[in-house]
Amino acid sequence: MTRPEQVAENIALVREKLRQARRVVVLTGAGVSAESGVPTFRGAGGMWRTYRATDLATPEAFTKNPQLVWEFYNYRREVLHPLQPNAAHKALAALEKRCQHFVLLTQNIDGLHQAAGSRAVLELHGNIWWVRCTGCGLKAEDRRVPIPFPPHCDACGGMLRPDVVWFGESLDSGVLHRAYTTLEECDLMLVIGTSGVVQPAASMGLYAQQHGAFVVEINLEPTPYSRAFDVSLLGKAGKLVPQLVKEPI
Ligand code: BJW
Ligand code: ZN
Secondary structure, eight states, X not given: OXXXXXXXXXXXXXXXXXXXXXXXXXXXXXXXXXXXXXXXXXXXXXXXXXXXXXXXXXXXXXXXXXXXXXXXXXXXXXXXXXXXOOHHHHHHHHHHHHOSEEXXXXXXXXXXXXXXXXXXXXETTEEEEEEEETTTOOEEEXXXXXXXXXXXXXXXXXXXXXXXXXXXXXXXXXXXXXXXXXXXXXXXXXXXXXXXXXTTGGGHHHHHHHTTOEEEXXXXXXXXXXXXXXXXXXXXXXXXXXXXXXXXX
16 A cells, blocks of 8 residues: 555656656556546456457457447447547646657547647557558548448448457557657656556557656556556546646646
């Protein structure tokens, strides 16, 4: 159990690190969107207990039953479309404005960081509001809710799929390359609201730390990386992140 005065000390330490940092990288996961009403994947209330989504978020599932997979993503689009950024998204957008070099790596596919005003965002797992043609690879934004089945590409007639990264698929190589470059160069990294089980994102905090960054984790509960990182702050992102970045820093 962390003593309250230690929490305050840790917050003061991270604020000081943020003040000194020249290059800041943030990695976010589902926990950052939880307070907006987006279900997380794992843990208490995690969506994947109910929907067996591990069976749906794979290329094999889409090949076998594209209609079922589209039903799942249409359901998620319906849940997501009225939701708004929360205090954590807004604080990160404000932090970006103050930093000379700032990159936000997100595993989230909901687009809420951009809705809050974040600009330098690398979406590691894609975006649920974009579709990609399985025939010609063309990508397009498509905000219809629901997308009528079967969705076809205007260019080649091929079947469209959500432009997200499923298990067993590689992350976009350009995105990954830029992500690793920023991790190598940063001096401070915040890892917020991710359980740290899905690779390669899970290892990114350690990668930055091995390249000299001071790494801070913010999560409701400890993760496999909490002890390895420089600071672990336990609590809600919507409360802690604004405390870390509030001005004057
Ligand atoms: C709060 C909070 C609050 C809640 N405040 N905190 C090496 C070893 C073993 C396996 C692999 C490996 N390398 C690759 C793999 C395979 C696989 C993998 O990692 N599997 C593991 C499960 C073992 N990885 C892949 O397949 C990746 N591809 C790849 O690596 O290609 C090369 C390769 C392939 C195969 C073999 C080897 C190499 C692709 C991964 C794609 C992940 N896709 C998903 C679905 C996206 C589309 C969709 O949403 O439908 O992405 S899976 C799902 O998990 C989603 C998320 O982005 C991702 C991470 O979840 P996240 O964000 O961490 O959420 P949760 O729910 O897990 O955690 C929430 C956290 O928030 C919790 O800790 C809470 O406590 C906290 N929290 N409220 C603060 N208010
Ligand atoms: Zn096409």
